[in-house]
Amino acid sequence: MRILVLSLxxxxxxxxxxxxxxxxxLTDGRVVAPHQQPLPLLVSVKDLMGGAIAFxxxxxxxxxxxxxxxARGDWGAARLAASDLIASATLLTTPxxxxxxxxxxxxxxxxxxxxxxxxxxxxxxxxAAADARDRPALTAARRSLGEACQACHVHFGVHGx
Ligand code: HEC
Numbered sequence: 001m002r003i004l005v006l007s008l009x010x011x012x013x014x015x016x017x018x019x020x021x022x023x024x025x026l027t028d029g030r031v032v033a034p035h036q037q038p039l040p041l042l043v044s045v046k047d048l049m050g051g052a053i054a055f056x057x058x059x060x061x062x063x064x065x066x067x068x069x070x071a072r073g074d075w076g077a078a079r080l081a082a083s084d085l086i087a088s089a090t091l092l093t094t095p096x097x098x099x100x101x102x103x104x105x106x107x108x109x110x111x112x113x114x115x116x117x118x119x120x121x122x123x124x125x126x127x128a129a130a131d132a133r134d135r136p137a138l139t140a141a142r143r144s145l146g147e148a149c150q151a152c153h154v155h156f157g158v159h160g161x
Pocket of ligand 1: 005044045046047049050053054057059085092102106110112115116119149150153156160
Protein backbone atom coordinates (compact mmCIF):
# COMPACT_ATOMS: atom_id res chain seq x y z
CA MET A 1 0.00 0.00 0.00
CA ARG A 2 2.76 2.36 1.02
CA ILE A 3 4.63 1.62 -2.18
CA LEU A 4 1.48 2.22 -4.24
CA VAL A 5 0.89 5.64 -2.61
CA LEU A 6 4.49 6.63 -3.16
CA SER A 7 4.43 5.64 -6.81
CA LEU A 8 1.14 7.49 -7.36
CA UNK A 9 2.68 10.59 -5.82
CA UNK A 10 5.73 10.26 -8.02
CA UNK A 11 3.57 9.87 -11.13
CA UNK A 12 1.34 12.76 -10.18
CA UNK A 13 -1.64 10.81 -11.41
CA UNK A 14 -0.83 10.90 -15.15
CA UNK A 15 -0.15 8.02 -17.53
CA UNK A 16 2.17 8.25 -19.33
CA UNK A 17 3.87 11.16 -17.60
CA UNK A 18 6.14 13.56 -19.49
CA UNK A 19 9.70 13.41 -18.21
CA UNK A 20 10.51 16.23 -15.80
CA UNK A 21 12.49 18.92 -17.63
CA UNK A 22 16.17 19.02 -16.86
CA UNK A 23 17.79 22.18 -15.52
CA UNK A 24 19.32 22.81 -18.96
CA UNK A 25 15.95 22.49 -20.73
CA LEU A 26 14.36 24.92 -18.28
CA THR A 27 16.93 27.63 -18.88
CA ASP A 28 17.70 27.31 -22.60
CA GLY A 29 14.17 27.98 -23.80
CA ARG A 30 13.35 24.41 -24.85
CA VAL A 31 10.55 24.18 -22.30
CA VAL A 32 8.11 27.04 -22.82
CA ALA A 33 4.69 26.70 -21.22
CA PRO A 34 1.89 28.90 -22.61
CA HIS A 35 2.16 31.25 -19.63
CA GLN A 36 5.88 31.63 -20.37
CA GLN A 37 5.44 32.83 -23.95
CA PRO A 38 7.08 36.23 -24.55
CA LEU A 39 4.77 39.22 -24.61
CA PRO A 40 4.28 40.68 -28.11
CA LEU A 41 6.63 43.35 -29.42
CA LEU A 42 4.62 46.56 -29.35
CA VAL A 43 7.30 49.12 -30.21
CA SER A 44 8.75 49.96 -33.62
CA VAL A 45 12.36 49.49 -34.69
CA LYS A 46 12.56 53.29 -34.97
CA ASP A 47 11.58 53.76 -31.33
CA LEU A 48 13.90 51.01 -30.11
CA MET A 49 16.72 52.69 -32.03
CA GLY A 50 16.00 56.22 -30.86
CA GLY A 51 15.37 55.01 -27.30
CA ALA A 52 17.26 52.23 -25.57
CA ILE A 53 19.76 51.53 -28.36
CA ALA A 54 20.95 55.09 -29.06
CA PHE A 55 20.94 55.93 -25.36
CA UNK A 56 22.97 52.87 -24.36
CA UNK A 57 25.46 53.30 -27.20
CA UNK A 58 25.91 56.91 -26.10
CA UNK A 59 26.63 55.80 -22.53
CA UNK A 60 29.31 53.37 -23.75
CA UNK A 61 30.89 56.03 -25.99
CA UNK A 62 30.90 58.62 -23.22
CA UNK A 63 32.54 56.25 -20.75
CA UNK A 64 35.15 55.07 -23.23
CA UNK A 65 36.00 58.71 -24.00
CA UNK A 66 36.95 59.41 -20.36
CA UNK A 67 40.63 60.33 -20.37
CA UNK A 68 41.46 58.77 -17.01
CA UNK A 69 41.28 55.38 -15.29
CA UNK A 70 37.63 54.38 -15.06
CA ALA A 71 35.91 54.38 -11.70
CA ARG A 72 33.94 51.40 -10.46
CA GLY A 73 30.69 53.18 -11.30
CA ASP A 74 31.85 53.81 -14.87
CA TRP A 75 32.52 50.12 -15.42
CA GLY A 76 29.14 49.31 -13.92
CA ALA A 77 27.35 51.83 -16.13
CA ALA A 78 29.13 50.52 -19.25
CA ARG A 79 28.10 47.00 -18.29
CA LEU A 80 24.45 47.92 -17.83
CA ALA A 81 24.34 49.93 -21.06
CA ALA A 82 25.78 46.91 -22.89
CA SER A 83 23.14 44.71 -21.24
CA ASP A 84 20.48 47.00 -22.73
CA LEU A 85 22.03 46.51 -26.16
CA ILE A 86 22.20 42.74 -25.75
CA ALA A 87 18.54 42.61 -24.75
CA SER A 88 17.54 45.10 -27.46
CA ALA A 89 19.07 42.76 -30.05
CA THR A 90 16.59 40.11 -28.96
CA LEU A 91 13.77 42.66 -29.30
CA LEU A 92 15.01 43.59 -32.78
CA THR A 93 14.72 39.96 -33.87
CA THR A 94 11.30 39.45 -32.25
CA PRO A 95 8.58 39.19 -34.91
CA UNK A 96 6.69 42.42 -35.45
CA UNK A 97 3.12 42.19 -34.16
CA UNK A 98 2.25 45.89 -34.10
CA UNK A 99 1.21 46.13 -37.75
CA UNK A 100 4.36 48.03 -38.78
CA UNK A 101 4.77 46.81 -42.36
CA UNK A 102 8.19 48.43 -42.88
CA UNK A 103 9.62 46.71 -39.78
CA UNK A 104 8.16 43.36 -40.81
CA UNK A 105 9.59 43.83 -44.31
CA UNK A 106 13.10 44.59 -42.99
CA UNK A 107 13.07 41.56 -40.72
CA UNK A 108 12.38 39.34 -43.75
CA UNK A 109 15.82 40.32 -45.08
CA UNK A 110 18.29 37.53 -44.31
CA UNK A 111 20.86 40.09 -43.17
CA UNK A 112 18.68 41.50 -40.39
CA UNK A 113 19.49 38.77 -37.87
CA UNK A 114 23.17 38.65 -38.89
CA UNK A 115 23.60 42.41 -38.46
CA UNK A 116 21.66 42.40 -35.20
CA UNK A 117 23.87 39.60 -33.90
CA UNK A 118 26.95 41.76 -34.58
CA UNK A 119 25.46 44.40 -32.29
CA UNK A 120 24.64 41.78 -29.65
CA UNK A 121 28.15 40.29 -29.86
CA UNK A 122 29.70 43.75 -29.41
CA UNK A 123 27.49 44.18 -26.33
CA UNK A 124 28.72 40.86 -24.93
CA UNK A 125 32.32 41.97 -25.54
CA UNK A 126 31.63 45.19 -23.63
CA UNK A 127 30.26 43.21 -20.67
CA ALA A 128 33.33 40.96 -20.73
CA ALA A 129 35.63 44.01 -20.85
CA ALA A 130 33.77 45.62 -17.95
CA ASP A 131 33.93 42.43 -15.88
CA ALA A 132 37.68 42.20 -16.54
CA ARG A 133 38.18 45.98 -16.06
CA ASP A 134 40.06 45.81 -19.37
CA ARG A 135 40.27 49.26 -20.94
CA PRO A 136 41.79 48.28 -24.33
CA ALA A 137 39.13 45.56 -24.66
CA LEU A 138 36.43 48.14 -23.89
CA THR A 139 37.74 50.45 -26.61
CA ALA A 140 37.92 47.57 -29.12
CA ALA A 141 34.36 46.48 -28.27
CA ARG A 142 33.09 50.06 -28.50
CA ARG A 143 34.57 50.28 -31.99
CA SER A 144 32.96 46.96 -32.99
CA LEU A 145 29.66 48.31 -31.70
CA GLY A 146 29.96 51.43 -33.85
CA GLU A 147 30.78 49.28 -36.87
CA ALA A 148 27.77 47.06 -36.17
CA CYS A 149 25.42 50.07 -36.05
CA GLN A 150 26.89 51.50 -39.21
CA ALA A 151 26.87 48.23 -41.16
CA CYS A 152 23.15 47.83 -40.62
CA HIS A 153 22.35 51.45 -41.38
CA VAL A 154 24.31 51.20 -44.64
CA HIS A 155 22.60 47.93 -45.59
CA PHE A 156 19.13 49.33 -44.97
CA GLY A 157 19.86 52.80 -46.34
CA VAL A 158 19.36 54.58 -43.00
CA HIS A 159 21.06 57.95 -43.33
CA GLY A 160 22.52 60.31 -40.77
CA UNK A 161 22.92 57.84 -37.86
C1 HEC B 1 19.80 45.30 -37.55
C2 HEC B 1 19.94 46.63 -38.10
C3 HEC B 1 20.32 47.78 -37.23
C4 HEC B 1 21.28 47.83 -36.25
C5 HEC B 1 22.22 46.72 -35.79
C6 HEC B 1 21.27 49.17 -35.74
N1 HEC B 1 20.32 49.92 -36.36
FE1 HEC B 1 19.81 51.83 -35.92
N2 HEC B 1 18.37 51.79 -37.35
C7 HEC B 1 18.06 50.70 -38.15
C8 HEC B 1 16.93 51.03 -38.99
C9 HEC B 1 16.29 50.10 -40.01
C10 HEC B 1 16.58 52.35 -38.68
C11 HEC B 1 15.44 53.18 -39.31
C12 HEC B 1 14.18 52.97 -38.49
C13 HEC B 1 12.99 53.73 -39.07
O1 HEC B 1 13.11 54.97 -39.27
O2 HEC B 1 11.95 53.09 -39.27
C14 HEC B 1 17.51 52.81 -37.65
C15 HEC B 1 17.47 54.06 -37.07
C16 HEC B 1 18.29 54.49 -36.06
C17 HEC B 1 18.21 55.78 -35.42
C18 HEC B 1 17.20 56.88 -35.75
C19 HEC B 1 15.98 56.73 -34.88
C20 HEC B 1 14.93 57.80 -35.17
O3 HEC B 1 14.25 58.21 -34.21
O4 HEC B 1 14.78 58.21 -36.34
C21 HEC B 1 19.20 55.84 -34.47
C22 HEC B 1 19.52 56.97 -33.52
C23 HEC B 1 19.90 54.56 -34.52
N3 HEC B 1 19.32 53.77 -35.50
C24 HEC B 1 20.96 54.24 -33.72
C25 HEC B 1 21.59 53.00 -33.74
C26 HEC B 1 22.73 52.66 -32.92
C27 HEC B 1 23.42 53.60 -31.95
C28 HEC B 1 23.04 51.35 -33.21
C29 HEC B 1 24.13 50.50 -32.63
C30 HEC B 1 24.34 50.49 -31.21
C31 HEC B 1 22.09 50.88 -34.21
N4 HEC B 1 21.25 51.90 -34.50
C32 HEC B 1 22.10 49.61 -34.72
C33 HEC B 1 18.70 49.49 -38.16
C34 HEC B 1 19.72 49.10 -37.30
